[in-house]
Amino acid sequence: MFEQELDHYWKTVVDTIQDGLMVVNRQGVVVSVNKALVEMTGYERTEMVGKPCSVLRCDICEIARDRQGEDWCVLFRTGCFNMRKGSLITKDGRRIHILKNASILSDADGHMIGAVETITDITEVIEKETQIQAFRRELRSRDGFEGILGVSGKMQGVFELVRNAAFSDAPVLILGESGTGKDMVASAIHSLSERRKKPFVKVSCAALTESLLESELFGHVRGAYTGAYRSRQGRFEAATGGDIFLDEIGDLPLSTQVKLLRVLEENVIERVGDNTPISVNVRVISATNKNLKERVSEGLFRDDLFYRINVIPITLPPLRERREDVPILAQSFFQRMQLKTGKRIGGISDSVMRIFMEYPWPGNVRELRSAFEYAFVSCHDPVIQPRHLPPRLLQERRFRTMDSETSQDRAETKKAQLMDALERAGGNRSEAARILGVSRVTIWNRMRRFGIDPKQRFRDIDTYATK
Numbered sequence: 001m002f003e004q005e006l007d008h009y010w011k012t013v014v015d016t017i018q019d020g021l022m023v024v025n026r027q028g029v030v031v032s033v034n035k036a037l038v039e040m041t042g043y044e045r046t047e048m049v050g051k052p053c054s055v056l057r058c059d060i061c062e063i064a065r066d067r068q069g070e071d072w073c074v075l076f077r078t079g080c081f082n083m084r085k086g087s088l089i090t091k092d093g094r095r096i097h098i099l100k101n102a103s104i105l106s107d108a109d110g111h112m113i114g115a116v117e118t119i120t121d122i123t124e125v126i127e128k129e130t131q132i133q134a135f136r137r138e139l140r141s142r143d144g145f146e147g148i149l150g151v152s153g154k155m156q157g158v159f160e161l162v163r164n165a166a167f168s169d170a171p172v173l174i175l176g177e178s179g180t181g182k183d184m185v186a187s188a189i190h191s192l193s194e195r196r197k198k199p200f201v202k203v204s205c206a207a208l209t210e211s212l213l214e215s216e217l218f219g220h221v222r223g224a225y226t227g228a229y230r231s232r233q234g235r236f237e238a239a240t241g242g243d244i245f246l247d248e249i250g251d252l253p254l255s256t257q258v259k260l261l262r263v264l265e266e267n268v269i270e271r272v273g274d275n276t277p278i279s280v281n282v283r284v285i286s287a288t289n290k291n292l293k294e295r296v297s298e299g300l301f302r303d304d305l306f307y308r309i310n311v312i313p314i315t316l317p318p319l320r321e322r323r324e325d326v327p328i329l330a331q332s333f334f335q336r337m338q339l340k341t342g343k344r345i346g347g348i349s350d351s352v353m354r355i356f357m358e359y360p361w362p363g364n365v366r367e368l369r370s371a372f373e374y375a376f377v378s379c380h381d382p383v384i385q386p387r388h389l390p391p392r393l394l395q396e397r398r399f400r401t402m403d404s405e406t407s408q409d410r411a412e413t414k415k416a417q418l419m420d421a422l423e424r425a426g427g428n429r430s431e432a433a434r435i436l437g438v439s440r441v442t443i444w445n446r447m448r449r450f451g452i453d454p455k456q457r458f459r460d461i462d463t464y465a466t467k
Contacts, residue, residue: 020119023105026112028053040121042091060086060100080104085122097126146188148181149329152322158185161314166192171264171309173249174287176316179366182287185314186245189285198242201235206248214256215272224273236269239282249309250290250301260284261305284309319361319368326356329365333372334384346382355386359393415450418443427456 014021020037024030030048038045041056048055080103087097102117145159165172166189174182183202190200208216211225219234235244246252252260263269264284268277286309295301319326334348361367371390379388386394417436421443425431429447433440446452 017118020121022048022053022117022119023114024053024117025114030055031114037119040090040096040119041088047091057089058086058098058100059088060084060098088119096121097123146184146191148184148188149332150322150325151328152317152324154317154322155325158314158316161312162188163192165189165312165314167194168312169283170311171283172285172312172314173292173310174285174314174316175292176287176289177318177364178289179364180316180318181365182289182316183245183247185316186243186247186285186287190243190245193243193283195242195283199239200243200245201239202245202247203235204247206251210253210256211272213253214259217256218259218269218271220272221274224271228273231271234269234271236263236280236282237278240280241282243283243285246284246286248288249286250288250292250295252301254300254302257302257305261302261308264305264308319364323357326368327353329368330356330372333369337372337376341376343376343379344382345376345379345384347384349383349385351386352384352389355389355393411450414446418446418450418452422452 014032015035017034018036020040021034022030022037023032030051030053033045033048037048041048043055080101082101084100084102085097086100087095089095099120099122100117102115104112105114105116107113145155145162148155148159150156150158162185172186172189174185176182186202187200190196203213203216205213215224215228215232215234217234217236219232219237220228221231222228246260259269263280263282266277267281268279270277292301292306292310296303296306319329330348330353334345337343338345356368356371363370371393374390375384375388379385381388418432421432421435422429424435429443430440433443436443
């Protein structure tokens with residue numbers, strides 16, 4: 001009884017399946033299709049049933065078709081195929097990507113009578129993969145240099161210095177404001193150099209206390225201090241043959257500066273608690289956002305160490321000095337956030353890009369990246385608009401607009417007052433100066449500033465009024 005009822009409701013069951021389903025006989029003629037396949041392909045049931053399965057123009061079938069044997073398809077020899085990717089053409093001419101599974105059907109005596117296929121539309125998945133690949137190609141575009149983006153003249157100069165520094169073992173000092181990408185430049189130098197197959201070790205000189213920093217850099221022996229239960233290799237030893245990146249070197253304590261100077265001059269270190277010299281072969285790359293010359297004059301940084309690490313200086317320009325790079329960076333961060341969040345945001349509005357071009361970016365590239373992280377959280381529209389940006393960007397824009405308007409208003413007011421005074425004085429600049437309560441030189445300066453011709457004739461308003 002159950003089997004009979006199941007046969008009765010089988011069509012309902014098949015039409016409930018979300019994947020397309022097609023049954024063909026041994027000659028490849030379509031016997032039955034379900035509702036999902038009709039919706040997927042655009043063909044009505046009557047346009048498929050009784051027709052060869054080639055009506056769907058599926059490239060998998062074209063590959064699998066057995067033209068030499070008795071069977072229409074090699075499926076009848078292999079028995080099945082699973083998870084085969086391909087495509088078919090819909091009734092309206094669209095190509096959709098599919099994932100196909102197929103298996104033969106046999107009668108009660110075990111004779112093959114046909115086959116059943118399930119077809120899954122994976123077009124959206126394939127398009128997403130294609131988009132991701134395109135984004136990855138974009139991120140490796142010609143505007144990039146070892147992951148650093150910039151087409152401005154200043155950045156091209158930086159890239160040239162990086163290339164030259166990479167082929168030298170001399171110490172490199174990277175200077176620039178916070179957020180300009182000093183760590184990326186250090187990494188690029190290592191990646192382009194012959195030391196790239198050896199370690200690239202990073203140390204933040206501002207993150208550790210003096211005692212911990214020395215142990216971190218040079219290592220220590222067992223019992224060197226309380227808690228030193230075993231000997232430990234330092235970062236210089238770990239970086240042997242490669243590069244060590246000393247970030248925020250301007251914060252290095254004076255006592256540690258002495259030991260670093262010895263490393264640079266003699267290529268040896270001593271672990272904390274030991275006096276046995278250990279030879280190291282390490283190129284030192286340093287970075288700071290501080291003015292080291294000022295720190296030298298203040299006695300906070302050794303001048304001999306400064307000149308020793310400053311053999312190849314590379315100065316990174318702040319973002320406000322390379323505004324032509326803002327659109328490239330913005331597009332890159334936008335695409336990265338699309339990949340990271342999966343949000344369907346179509347792009348950046350022109351008004352947002354104008355704000356980006358006008359904003360001074362005190363936090364540099366890092367602040368621009370943070371702006372996109374904020375925007376992708378706040379934006380639920382097709383395009384990023386000004387209201388989706390961090391408040392500080394909009395406040396800065398309002399202040400700049402107010403200052404500009406105020407300055408313009410003041411200038412217009414001063415010009416009007418000057419013209420009125422000159423009219424009242426009949427063009428006499430000494431008298432105009434007395435009326436305004438300023439010097440005669442100020443009158444001359446304002447006339448030049450506002451483009452007033454000294455030869456212009458002014459009528460005497462007071463004299464005219466008495467006539």
